Each structure stands twice: as C-alpha cells, then as structure tokens.
Amino acid sequence: MAVYAARKGVVYMSSTGSGAATSVLNLNQWTLNKATDKIETTSFGDANKTYVQGLADVQGTLSGFWNDLETKPFAAASSSDGCKLYLYPSSDKTGSYHYGPAWLDASMDVSVSGAVTVSMNFAANGSWGSVAI
Numbered sequence: 001m002a003v004y005a006a007r008k009g010v011v012y013m014s015s016t017g018s019g020a021a022t023s024v025l026n027l028n029q030w031t032l033n034k035a036t037d038k039i040e041t042t043s044f045g046d047a048n049k050t051y052v053q054g055l056a057d058v059q060g061t062l063s064g065f066w067n068d069l070e071t072k073p074f075a076a077a078s079s080s081d082g083c084k085l086y087l088y089p090s091s092d093k094t095g096s097y098h099y100g101p102a103w104l105d106a107s108m109d110v111s112v113s114g115a116v117t118v119s120m121n122f123a124a125n126g127s128w129g130s131v132a133i
Helices: 072-078
Strands: 010-013 027-040 051-065 083-088 097-109 117-124 129-131
Touching (some): 010 072, 072 097, 072 117
Antiparallel strands (some): 010 083, 027 051, 051 117, 083 097, 097 117, 097 129
16 A cells, blocks of 8 residues: 655546536645534443434535636636536546535635635535545
8 A cells, every 4th residue: 555645636627517627727735525424323222322324425625826727616616507526636546536526615815925825615516436545
C-alpha cells in the first residue's frame, strides 16, 4: 500500500448536470464527507445502544485561487440541474476517485493582503460512487 502526496489531487467538474466534466483550474484543496445516518435499534436487555446504518449524506468542499479563465464553479452554482464532480486524491493513481452529481455553492474572497480565492460547498444530487478507493 502506497502513500501519496496531496499536492497531486485533481478535481473534474461540469458546469451543468448533463455537461462534460473537465479539470478545474487552480484548486488546492478538497474534502469529502460520506457520513451515514445511524438509526437507533436499542431493545430491552441490550448491554449498550445499538444502531443500523442509514443513508449516506455526501457533502464536501473545494477551494483554491480564482482564475479568470475558469468559469465552471460559478456556472455550476447557477445550474438548475447541478453538476458532475470527480475527485481524485492523486493524479499518480488515476484509477482511484470518488464521483457523483452534486449541488454546488460557490463564493469568492478578495482581500487587500492576499490572492483572490474561491471556495465551494457541495452536496449530493443523486447517487455517489467510488472507484478503487
């Protein structure tokens, strides 16, 4: 089992739910949370609480630097059918990624003492999957 440098992460995004996903310029961080609901099933006589697993609540974040040639994040945030996301932990292992349709919120931060940055939050807009993760 190998360890990979996060500096080679890649994000592919479409600007609509039916569009083609392409690499997003100048991103430097992404997160993915695939937490699931836990439904309590504790019964009389149990030694501790027990649970069954419910549905996954897929959400995450994307962030980086604004590039005036990159229009997908704000177009996707305005899309009436969401977007497609493909999240690669490393370009060294292109056969390992998470993917799915998403609703996207995008924002921009402009400070006199820093570079212009963009950040995005996403939530699942359908079923998500993983390949070789």
